[in-house]
Amino acid sequence: xxxxxxxxxxxxxxxxxxxxxxxxxxxxxxxxxxxxxxxxxxxxxxxxxxxxxxxxxxxxxxxxxxxxxxxxxxxxxxxxxxxxxxxxxxxxxxxxxxxxxxxxxxxxxxxxxxxxxxxxxxxxxxxxxxxxxxxxxxxxxxxxxxxxxxxxxxxxxxxxxxxxxxxxxxxxxxxxxxxxxxxxxxxxxxxxxxxxxxxxxxxxxxxxxxxxxxxxxxxxxxxxxxxxxxxxxxxxxxxxxxxxxxxxxxxxxxxxxxxxxxxxxxxxxxxxxxxxxxxxxxxxxxxxxxxxxxxxxxxxxxxxxxxxxxxxxxxxxxxxxxxxxxxxxxxxxxxxxxxxxxxxxxxxxxxxxxxxxxxxxxxxxxxxxxxxxxxxxxxxxxxxxxxxxxxxxxxxxxxxxxxxxxxxxxxxxxxxxxxxxxxxxxxxxxxxxxxxxxxxxx
Ligand SMILES: Cc1ncc(COP(=O)(O)O)c(C=O)c1O
Numbered sequence: 001x002x003x004x005x006x007x008x009x010x011x012x013x014x015x016x017x018x019x020x021x022x023x024x025x026x027x028x029x030x031x032x033x034x035x036x037x038x039x040x041x042x043x044x045x046x047x048x049x050x051x052x053x054x055x056x057x058x059x060x061x062x063x064x065x066x067x068x069x070x071x072x073x074x075x076x077x078x079x080x081x082x083x084x085x086x087x088x089x090x091x092x093x094x095x096x097x098x099x100x101x102x103x104x105x106x107x108x109x110x111x112x113x114x115x116x117x118x119x120x121x122x123x124x125x126x127x128x129x130x131x132x133x134x135x136x137x138x139x140x141x142x143x144x145x146x147x148x149x150x151x152x153x154x155x156x157x158x159x160x161x162x163x164x165x166x167x168x169x170x171x172x173x174x175x176x177x178x179x180x181x182x183x184x185x186x187x188x189x190x191x192x193x194x195x196x197x198x199x200x201x202x203x204x205x206x207x208x209x210x211x212x213x214x215x216x217x218x219x220x221x222x223x224x225x226x227x228x229x230x231x232x233x234x235x236x237x238x239x240x241x242x243x244x245x246x247x248x249x250x251x252x253x254x255x256x257x258x259x260x261x262x263x264x265x266x267x268x269x270x271x272x273x274x275x276x277x278x279x280x281x282x283x284x285x286x287x288x289x290x291x292x293x294x295x296x297x298x299x300x301x302x303x304x305x306x307x308x309x310x311x312x313x314x315x316x317x318x319x320x321x322x323x324x325x326x327x328x329x330x331x332x333x334x335x336x337x338x339x340x341x342x343x344x345x346x347x348x349x350x351x352x353x354x355x356x357x358x359x360x361x362x363x364x365x366x367x368x369x370x371x372x373x374x375x376x377x378x379x380x381x382x383x384x385x386x387x388x389x390x391x392x393x394x395x396x397x398x399x400x401x402x403x404x405x406x407x408x409x410x411x412x413x414x415x416x417x418x419x420x421x422x423x424x425x426x427x428x429x430x431x432x433x434x435x436x437x438x439x440x441x442x
Contacts (some may be wrong), residue, residue: 017268022261022288022363028374030258031365031397034331034410035372041333042369044431045406050335051349051428053417057095060329064099067254067321070294074302077316081123083252084110086322087330088418091432093117096325104252104320108133115140123147123249123320125173125211127184134160138168146170147211147249149186154198154205161204171209171249172199176226186212189233196241207244213251213320218260219292223250224304231308242313249318250301255291256327262287263394266361283394284378286363294324323414330413332428333369334383334392336405343379345401350383350390353428354412355419357389364412368398370405381407385424 034041044054064080071078081104082096088110093103094117102121103114111133114122124137125147134153137144138161148154148170161168172195173186187195192210199207210230214222227250234242264273267287305317332354334347351357366381376395383390392409420427 011269011272014269014272019262019267019287019289022286026258026288027286027365030410031367031374034367034408035369035374038369038372040433041331041408042406044433045333045335048429048431050333050406051347051353052333053089053353053412053428053430054331054333055089055091055430055432056329056331057091057432060092060095060325061099063325063328064096064101067294067319067325068101070298071302071317071319073295074298075305075317079121079247079316079318081121081249081318081320082325083320083322084114085418086252086414087326087416088113089330089430090117091430092326092329093119104322108136111136111140111144115143119143123211123318125320129153129156131156131160135164138164138166141166141168144168145208148172148205151187151191151195151198154195154202158202158205167204167206170199170205170207171211171247172207174210174212174230176212176214176222189229192233193237193241196237196244199244200241209245209247209249209315209318211249211251211318213253215253216255217253217297218255218289220297220300222253223297223301227301227304227308231304231312234309234312237312245313245315247316247318248305248309248313249320252320252322252324254294254297254321254324256324257291257293259291260289261363262289263359263361263363266363270361284376326413328411328413330411330417332409332412334407334409336401336403336407337384339401339403344382345379345396346382346384347392347407348384349428350385350423350425351392352383352385352421352423352425354416355421356416357391358416359391359393360389364393364409366393366396367408367410368396368401368405369408371398371400371402373397373399375399377401383425387424
């Protein structure tokens with residue numbers, strides 16, 4: 001039976017948890033920063049057509065430099081591995097290898113890409129690695145470290161390496177949450193002593209480190225708390241097992257500084273608002289969950305590592321950022337094909353380019369580069385896929401919108417391009433700016 005009072009209480013609590021609105025000055029400044037680069041985007045579209053992915057290599061290289069220096073200010077020995085899954089365009093991986101980063105891969109396909117990009121420092125992570133994937137790692141053992149996921153994988157890797165008469169460097173992933181879905185990753189911390197003992201029986205797998213990963217962190221609490229638990233476990237380890245550990249990989253999960261921008265539907269009270277009467281819905285209200293600057297992530301994580309890990313082990317700290325590095329690096333350009341009403345346009349590109357119904361919950365401004373302006377107007381901006389969920393936004397920034405106008409959907413670098421779908425319409429081409437050369441590797 002429905003408990004009406006409990007439901008009403010839960011609804012009231014959801015409404016209380018609504019994040020603050022996105023500050024309009026911050027949003028205006030964000031849109032303005034793209035309007036200032038309008039000519040570059042229009043030129044790219046003129047030369048390469050539409051729809052188009054645009055990669056800004058300079059922004060990528062700046063992010064890589066900022067990330068590394070933030071952590072090096074706090075810790076003596078840090079290595080940064082870019083998480084390829086967050087955006088697997090080869091130009092991004094290649095540029096980061098050129099800037100001295102390693103690559104974090106989670107499959108044979110990603111490993112192949114990393115090898116082709118010339119990386120000589122690659123992690124192979126992820127659950128359920130196949131025999132072929134382990135063999136590829138062993139074959140390229142001078143460039144690859146395998147982050148093992150289970151006791152079974154330790155046995156399989158030992159077997160593959162022994163068959164090839166090879167030695168392979170490895171680490172083991174630790175699960176950060178032993179309940180629910182995250183249990184699928186790694187081994188529980190309580191199994192670490194047994195795992196290290198088991199690895200000592202292997203003559204071909206050289207266990208050298210530990211890895212963990214927490215996700216979607218708006219602040220460093222998850223990472224700091226797990227470092228605390230790991231520190232306690234290390235203090236209990238036999239010294240001869242502790243001395244094996246040369247690196248601790250703290251994973252990725254660093255949120256970009258602009259925070260998370262949400263449509264009403266993406267907020268805690270989103271499901272409630274969907275059934276609310278029209279008068280209480282304002283489609284152009286956007287929300288912002290704040291995030292912590294990277295320097296603060298680095299400061300708190302550095303402090304935790306020095307206090308919790310360094311008294312037991314002197315090790316290198318590895319990181320695997322994805323989103324923080326690539327979020328602001330790729331943008332999407334579209335052209336208005338059909339203006340069906342004052343408040344409804346269809347563009348030439350569909351959201352198969354990003355692979356999920358992102359803009360129903362996440363907010364990004366759709367910027368009309370052809371009629372620039374700092375006002376947002378309500379309008380359904382939709383793609384041309386034959387599905388109603390093919391939505392880019394509920395409004396556009398500019399002075400009107402007409403057929404042939406070029407629209408920019410900015411900062412679509414993370415978990416979009418690598419989730420793109422071969423669905424109904426062809427996928428956009430990708431170009432790298434400022435060179436504005438078409439990338440043939442796509
Ligand atoms: C093992 C591992 N490392 C790193 C990352 C990158 O995370 P993020 O893009 O949030 O930094 C992921 C993402 O899922 C991951 O699974």
